[in-house]
Amino acid sequence: MNLEVGGSKQEGRSGKNGKRRRFSDEQIKSLEIMFGSESKPEPRTKQQLASDLGLHPRQVAIWFQNRRARLKSKQIEREYNILKASFDTLASKYECLKKENQALAAQVQKLRDQLGKDEGSTAGSALPSKQSWRDEEPETDGYLHESKGKPTYILESYDYETDNKTLVDTSIANPDWLKDEDDIQNLAEPVGSSLTSSENSWDSSCFLDQTGSSSLLWEFWS
Amino acid sequence: MNLEVGGSKQEGRSGKNGKRRRFSDEQIKSLEIMFGSESKPEPRTKQQLASDLGLHPRQVAIWFQNRRARLKSKQIEREYNILKASFDTLASKYECLKKENQALAAQVQKLRDQLGKDEGSTAGSALPSKQSWRDEEPETDGYLHESKGKPTYILESYDYETDNKTLVDTSIANPDWLKDEDDIQNLAEPVGSSLTSSENSWDSSCFLDQTGSSSLLWEFWS
DNA sequence: TTCTAATTTAATCGG
DNA sequence: CCGATTAAATTAGT
Numbered sequence: 174m175n176l177e178v179g180g181s182k183q184e185g186r187s188g189k190n191g192k193r194r195r196f197s198d199e200q201i202k203s204l205e206i207m208f209g210s211e212s213k214p215e216p217r218t219k220q221q222l223a224s225d226l227g228l229h230p231r232q233v234a235i236w237f238q239n240r241r242a243r244l245k246s247k248q249i250e251r252e253y254n255i256l257k258a259s260f261d262t263l264a265s266k267y268e269c270l271k272k273e274n275q276a277l278a279a280q281v282q283k284l285r286d287q288l289g290k291d292e293g294s295t296a297g298s299a300l301p302s303k304q305s306w307r308d309e310e311p312e313t314d315g316y317l318h319e320s321k322g323k324p325t326y327i328l329e330s331y332d333y334e335t336d337n338k339t340l341v342d343t344s345i346a347n348p349d350w351l352k353d354e355d356d357i358q359n360l361a362e363p364v365g366s367s368l369t370s371s372e373n374s375w376d377s378s379c380f381l382d383q384t385g386s387s388s389l390l391w392e393f394w395s
Numbered sequence: 396m397n398l399e400v401g402g403s404k405q406e407g408r409s410g411k412n413g414k415r416r417r418f419s420d421e422q423i424k425s426l427e428i429m430f431g432s433e434s435k436p437e438p439r440t441k442q443q444l445a446s447d448l449g450l451h452p453r454q455v456a457i458w459f460q461n462r463r464a465r466l467k468s469k470q471i472e473r474e475y476n477i478l479k480a481s482f483d484t485l486a487s488k489y490e491c492l493k494k495e496n497q498a499l500a501a502q503v504q505k506l507r508d509q510l511g512k513d514e515g516s517t518a519g520s521a522l523p524s525k526q527s528w529r530d531e532e533p534e535t536d537g538y539l540h541e542s543k544g545k546p547t548y549i550l551e552s553y554d555y556e557t558d559n560k561t562l563v564d565t566s567i568a569n570p571d572w573l574k575d576e577d578d579i580q581n582l583a584e585p586v587g588s589s590l591t592s593s594e595n596s597w598d599s600s601c602f603l604d605q606t607g608s609s610s611l612l613w614e615f616w617s
Numbered sequence: 618t619t620c621t622a623a624t625t626t627a628a629t630c631g632g
Numbered sequence: 633c634c635g636a637t638t639a640a641a642t643t644a645g646t
Contacts, residue, residue, distance in 0.1 A: 196639090216620090235640065238622070243637085245623095253475055260482045267485060270492045277499035284506035416627065416641070435633095457628065460634075465625090467635095 196236075200226045204233070208240050418458075422448045426455070430462050 196204070203226055207214060214222070214237070223233040418426070425448055429436060436444075436459065445455040 213621095232639080234621090236638095239638070239640090242623075253478075256475075256478060256482060260478060260485065263482065263485055263489060267489050267492065270489065270496060274492060274496050274499060277496060277503060280503050281499060281506060284503060284510060288506060288510050417625095418627085454627080456633095458626095461627070464635075 196226075196228070200228065204236055204240070208237065212241060212244075213237065418448075418450070422450065426458055426462070430459065434463055434466070435459065 203222070207218075207222055211218070219233045219237065220230045223230040226233070425444065429440075429444055433440070438456075441455045441459065442452045445452040448455070
């Protein structure tokens with residue numbers, strides 16, 4: 174009842190048989206095929222497959238577990254990349270909006286000048302007329318800073334968990350948290366993680382073409 | 396020259412000595428201490444430590460490698476969280492800016508009305524007077540949409556992670572890419588990765604409450 | 618109790 | 633050496 178296995182039990186590509194660990198290509202292929210149709214096969218099926226491949230049932234069970242775990246890690250990687258892309262996109266939009274805002278503020282200023290310098294009226298329409306509409310960004314005392322009881326923002330001496338002693342890391346930057354004088358650029362943008370792998374640089378072109386968008390990063394999905 | 400090891404060679408917590416692989420607590424502790432002061436010790440030092448702990452030099456070398464790798468992965472995890480926090484923050488700011496924008500647009504409209512209906516002048520100041528300043532968002536044909544040939548955006552039926560076949564992945568949502576009618580909320584925000592672990596909830600409080608906005612899609616973050 | 622999912626660990630391979 | 637994988641062992645959760 175051999176299913177694809179040519180040899181008897183273990184037959185690594187190399188003649189060395191001191192103590193081979195990796196499964197043979199045929200075994201892997203069979204496992205992979207099975208995984209393709211059923212990522213979580215019944216115990217019976219696994220046992221069957223095990224005997225077909227000349228492996229211990231436990232080995233097969235563990236293999237499936239690891240396989241599932243691997244699949245999940247890939248998804249996490251994707252999540253990161255997607256989040257990053259979203260961030261860049263949003264940052265781009267943010268810049269655009271900001272420009273618009275400035276332009277609008279200038280417009281308001283101009284119109285006001287034209288209109289003379291009287292009445293402050295107009296109060297009951299769109300905004301409570303807080304204060305200076307001359308410069309954009311109405312200060313906004315602090316809108317988020319920390320969401321609930323979650324610092325989230327960083328910090329300087331965050332650390333340890335898996336660490337101990339002297340060598341921490343002190344990396345990643347991200348200085349003043351949108352307190353003010355924000356230019357996004359100084360926001361997060363993690364350094365050079367292996368997850369990122371994007372060339373970054375989402376040069377903020379608002380409504381101008383943007384040919385060289387970053388996207389040379391997909392060596393994962395063969 | 397034993398350094399902390401009580402027993403002779405391998406001494407798992409249990410008396411069982413069938414074929415233990417994990418290092419003993421004492422060994423780990425010594426390795427950990429050493430790692431604390433020197434994450435990448437000299438070959439000589441490692442050899443020394445190896446003989447002290449009754450391990451093969453290679454084992455010690457490998458242990459340090461794994462340890463360094465672990466440390467790095469933690470850093471990546473942190474980067475992810477930081478990026479996420481930045482994203483949320485930026486999203487919050489974006490919402491605020493948008494509101495400001497609308498308010499400003501209303502202001503402009505109001506001032507224009509007050510000013511009568513004459514001259515369109517003012518063209519050469521702040522903006523090229525593209526077009527309608529009535530509604531925010533100057534259309535912006537499409538600045539990013541998709542980076543190159545990568546859709547990245549997905550769809551609705553998310554689930555099963557550990558699954559395959561039929562439903563490939565198509566996950567993580569993120570529908571129309573800031574084409575327009577963007578409310579961030581629909582941007583990325585990956586589902587429930589193990590990396591996240593932050594309580595999240597960046598309730599967008601600009602300077603006004605904003606009850607009843609479509610923000611009931613946050614069941615992901617446990 | 619078993620079963621499984623999830624995490625961790627020592628080790629291997631290729632570069 | 634590093635990075636990525638891998639089989640296996642261990643722990644947690646139901």
